[in-house]
Amino acid sequence: MTIDISAVLVVSEEGPRAGIALHSAIDAAGAARQQGLDVEVVVVLAHATPATRLAVGAAEEHGARVEHIGGVDPGTALNYAVSVAKGTYVAMLDGGALWSENWLVEAHAVAQASPAHTIVHPEVHWFYEQGRELYFPPDQTEPGFDPAAVRLGNCWDALAFAAASIYRAVPFAALGADAQPGDLDWAWSIATLDAGLQHRVAPQTLNFRRRRPRTLR
Amino acid sequence: MSRVRHVAARVRRTSRATGASQRGLGPEVAERLRWCVHPRLYLAQLTAEERAALGPAPDIDAIADHYLTVGAAKGLRVCAFFHPQTYADRLAADGLTVPDGEVPFLHWLQVGWDKQVVPTPLFDDAWYLEHHPALRTHPRWIFHHFLTRGCYQPQWVPSPAGRHHGGGPDDDAVHRQDPLLLPELLHRADEHDLRQSSWLEAGVIAVLAKRERVQSAAMQEQIAKAAELEPGVHAPLRVELPSIAPPHAHLGTRMAGELAAARRDRSLDVVDTVVLVPHCRMSGAARVAGELTAALSAINGEGSVAVVATDLPVFERPGLFPDGVPVVDLAHRMVGLAQPARRDLLDGFLRRLRPRRIIVVNSLLGWQLFAEAGRELAKVADLGAYLFTWEVDEHGHRYGFPVGPLQQSLEHLSWVLFDSQRLRTELVERYLMPPATRDRLHFLRTPLATVEADATGVLERRRAAGEPVRVLWAGRFDRQKRFDLVVEIARLMPEVEIQAWGKPVLADVDLDPADLPANTRLMGVYDGFAQLPLDDVDLLLYTSAWDGIPNVVLEGAQSGLPIVASAVGGVPEVIKPATGYLVAAVDDPAAYVAEIRALLADPAGAARKAAVLRDQVHRDFTMDHYRAALRRILGEGAQA
Numbered sequence: 001m002t003i004d005i006s007a008v009l010v011v012s013e014e015g016p017r018a019g020i021a022l023h024s025a026i027d028a029a030g031a032a033r034q035q036g037l038d039v040e041v042v043v044v045l046a047h048a049t050p051a052t053r054l055a056v057g058a059a060e061e062h063g064a065r066v067e068h069i070g071g072v073d074p075g076t077a078l079n080y081a082v083s084v085a086k087g088t089y090v091a092m093l094d095g096g097a098l099w100s101e102n103w104l105v106e107a108h109a110v111a112q113a114s115p116a117h118t119i120v121h122p123e124v125h126w127f128y129e130q131g132r133e134l135y136f137p138p139d140q141t142e143p144g145f146d147p148a149a150v151r152l153g154n155c156w157d158a159l160a161f162a163a164a165s166i167y168r169a170v171p172f173a174a175l176g177a178d179a180q181p182g183d184l185d186w187a188w189s190i191a192t193l194d195a196g197l198q199h200r201v202a203p204q205t206l207n208f209r210r211r212r213p214r215t216l217r
Numbered sequence: 218m219s220r221v222r223h224v225a226a227r228v229r230r231t232s233r234a235t236g237a238s239q240r241g242l243g244p245e246v247a248e249r250l251r252w253c254v255h256p257r258l259y260l261a262q263l264t265a266e267e268r269a270a271l272g273p274a275p276d277i278d279a280i281a282d283h284y285l286t287v288g289a290a291k292g293l294r295v296c297a298f299f300h301p302q303t304y305a306d307r308l309a310a311d312g313l314t315v316p317d318g319e320v321p322f323l324h325w326l327q328v329g330w331d332k333q334v335v336p337t338p339l340f341d342d343a344w345y346l347e348h349h350p351a352l353r354t355h356p357r358w359i360f361h362h363f364l365t366r367g368c369y370q371p372q373w374v375p376s377p378a379g380r381h382h383g384g385g386p387d388d389d390a391v392h393r394q395d396p397l398l399l400p401e402l403l404h405r406a407d408e409h410d411l412r413q414s415s416w417l418e419a420g421v422i423a424v425l426a427k428r429e430r431v432q433s434a435a436m437q438e439q440i441a442k443a444a445e446l447e448p449g450v451h452a453p454l455r456v457e458l459p460s461i462a463p464p465h466a467h468l469g470t471r472m473a474g475e476l477a478a479a480r481r482d483r484s485l486d487v488v489d490t491v492v493l494v495p496h497c498r499m500s501g502a503a504r505v506a507g508e509l510t511a512a513l514s515a516i517n518g519e520g521s522v523a524v525v526a527t528d529l530p531v532f533e534r535p536g537l538f539p540d541g542v543p544v545v546d547l548a549h550r551m552v553g554l555a556q557p558a559r560r561d562l563l564d565g566f567l568r569r570l571r572p573r574r575i576i577v578v579n580s581l582l583g584w585q586l587f588a589e590a591g592r593e594l595a596k597v598a599d600l601g602a603y604l605f606t607w608e609v610d611e612h613g614h615r616y617g618f619p620v621g622p623l624q625q626s627l628e629h630l631s632w633v634l635f636d637s638q639r640l641r642t643e644l645v646e647r648y649l650m651p652p653a654t655r656d657r658l659h660f661l662r663t664p665l666a667t668v669e670a671d672a673t674g675v676l677e678r679r680r681a682a683g684e685p686v687r688v689l690w691a692g693r694f695d696r697q698k699r700f701d702l703v704v705e706i707a708r709l710m711p712e713v714e715i716q717a718w719g720k721p722v723l724a725d726v727d728l729d730p731a732d733l734p735a736n737t738r739l740m741g742v743y744d745g746f747a748q749l750p751l752d753d754v755d756l757l758l759y760t761s762a763w764d765g766i767p768n769v770v771l772e773g774a775q776s777g778l779p780i781v782a783s784a785v786g787g788v789p790e791v792i793k794p795a796t797g798y799l800v801a802a803v804d805d806p807a808a809y810v811a812e813i814r815a816l817l818a819d820p821a822g823a824a825r826k827a828a829v830l831r832d833q834v835h836r837d838f839t840m841d842h843y844r845a846a847l848r849r850i851l852g853e854g855a856q857a
Contacts, residue, residue: 153469
């Protein structure tokens with residue numbers, strides 16, 4: 001049987017928060033299944049701390065598959081996560097983030113229009129650690145969008161929704177453990193634009209995270 | 218007669234009587250109008266002929282007059298914070314409209330202002346007060362604060378869509394009535410009817426609409442479900458931060474536009490060498506940058522070099538650079554941007570030009586780029602720098618490019634050029650540099666300017682004729698140049714006249730011409746040493762507290778003028794007992810007086826020294842030597 005979506009949660013040092021991220025992924029997967037989509041939930045422990053391992057310790061009890069990777073390079077960990085995903089599409093979630101429950105359903109609907117070329121982002125990134133901060137990623141079809149701007153300031157988070165074939169064709173860069181938060185996102189944004197892919201937005205969806213990466217500006 | 222014609226006619230009548238046409242609106246409304254005038258926005262809507270008729274820098278009253286007599290009837294906007302559609306919408310929300318025939322902006326000044334209708338999407342009074350609680354006691358309408366202060370200072374955040382600008386300060390903005398957000402408002406101006414809206418306003422309206430969508434029932438339901446899992450998403454007890462919504466309100470969008478425009482301005486594609494300068498105004502470093510550029514052009518061929526100004530949009534002396542070398546005023550394109558956007562914009566600009574070589578000549582932004590991105594940049598280009606001197610703060614402590622910036626960048630630099638041996642030696646000794654490092658540091662004698670001035674024999678002639686003694690001093694009236702010493706010297710030598718040429722550039726000293734001794738004359742700005750009256754002076758006085766090998770000393774030497782100079786930086790490499798009068802006690806006016814008196818006591822001896830010095834600099838400080846040495850350092854072959 002074909003799996004439509006791999007909902008991949010990548011955790012490393014988030015500690016107890018990873019449990020909330022897992023809960024969010026399971027809820028979104030449940031909502032997608034109700035719409036007839038076949039969804040697997042995969043938890044990738046990427047050089048995870050003991051507290052993080054503990055936080056997602058009940059993942060398998062909730063139907064998630066658990067995978068492990070050593071090393072601390074975030075790009076390598078994401079590429080590994082893609083390699084173990086069995087779905088036609090992959091939705092990436094960070095261990096410190098939450099999806100809106102409708103995310104998988106709505107993102108899947110947008111991606112299906114052009115599966116080989118579309119990367120889907122939520123309509124709103126909701127950052128909340130230092131006071132609520134709303135970030136609206138651009139839809140590339142929006143008038144006034146200039147791809148050249150992305151070389152001077154990133155627009156998109158790399159933890160998005162796209163066909164697994166896209167993630168395999170444009171893998172994440174191995175920037176090393178010293179890379180600043182957001183550098184990986186920015187590098188992937190540029191690489192995907194160079195590859196001719198199109199970043200779209202799924203209406204009425206949200207992604208909740210603690211802090212806006214400095215490159216997302 | 219429409220309201221505006223009526224007002225304009227009334228204004229013209231009043232203007233003839235009072236010379237201040239806005240008074241036709243009544244003093245209170247005229248004052249409001251003056252607060253609202255933003256010349257750059259208004260001028261951007263005029264034709265070239267209309268702008269020319271207003272003159273090069275029309276003041277606020279002139280713009281206000283022009284608006285009332287011409288612009289209002291044509292629907293032009295004089296105020297960046299008046300958006301006609303927003304005003305109409307908000308007025309309608311109060312059950313009001315602008316009467317037919319009236320100019321909406323004038324209606325707002327006279328009616329909407331009193332009703333406290335904010336006529337722009339760029340300002341949200343509730344947000345402004347929430348984020349700046351100290352303003353809750355502001356005695357006037359809070360929009361007045363933003364209009365008269367907040368829009369000129371980077372710390373004020375007027376809207377949920379943010380500051381609307383890049384965050385860079387501009388101390389003079391308030392005097393020019395040039396709100397910091399104007400570069401964003403005028404971005405892609407050709408795509409907007411500025412009379413109605415702009416890139417910025419359209420963008421802010423889009424951001425506000427997106428925020429409004431978050432309030433929809435569907436999204437609120439999703440948010441509530443997320444908050445069930447993580448109550449922290451509501452960030453209780455903290456104020457909200459501004460929203461960001463590219464492509465509008467995204468720095469990268471404006472930066473990409475500015476980059477494209479900068480390249481278009483000069484039709485730049487790819488160049489071999491880029492020289493980064495801070496600006497181009499009266500300074501020795503600017504002249505050296507010009508000589509370097511000319512030498513590089515000669516070595517690598519015409520079209521191989523571009524000059525990029527990075528720090529201040531001031532380019533007073535473009536003639537210092539050779540014809541045919543494109544000079545890009547990138548600083549002008551970065552107005553209003555803060556770090557790291559400025560650094561990233563320069564980085565992006567350079568990468569598109571794909572130069573083989575990038576050289577920093579006193580560009581602060583260039584040094585920052587080398588320090589923060591030098592490792593990556595050095596993989597695609599040779600990085601070089603020119604150093605002249607450190608600076609000294611008011612406590613006597615050294616700072617400047619040879620201190621922190623060099624330390625942060627040295628590992629990425631292929632070579633560093635010095636205009637004096639002294640600074641190079643000091644750095645080598647202070648860092649205990651191994652040969653591999655010090656071999657990258659090169660002293661280059663700056664070639665003399667091509668001037669015909671010849672003051673040989675002037676001193677002896679003037680002394681023999683018993684002319685009043687006249688001393689020449691030329692330079693910037695800045696702290697470094699120690700004009701205060703000149704004043705003291707003048708007081709100690711009332712029989713001598715000191716002619717001081719130049720102007721304040723850094724404005725770091727108080728200079729009151731009324732306080733100067735009678736024998737000190739301020740002569741004004743000069744454009745090149747040859748312009749100075751060398752036939753009418755006896756000697757050159759140089760008083761700087763720190764320097765490399767200063768141009769004014771080289772040019773004095775080149776002309777054959779006897780020189781009394783402070784023994785600072787590289788000056789002793791040129792002025793020695795055999796060639797001039799060196800003052801070791803550089804802070805002591807009496808020491809300068811002693812040397813001047815020694816010079817005047819023996820005009821023949823002073824003339825001999827000057828002649829030796831003149832021969833020496835003509836022999837050693839030549840363009841041929843300079844280019845040959847530069848070619849060696851750059852690893853270029855012999856000139857064809």
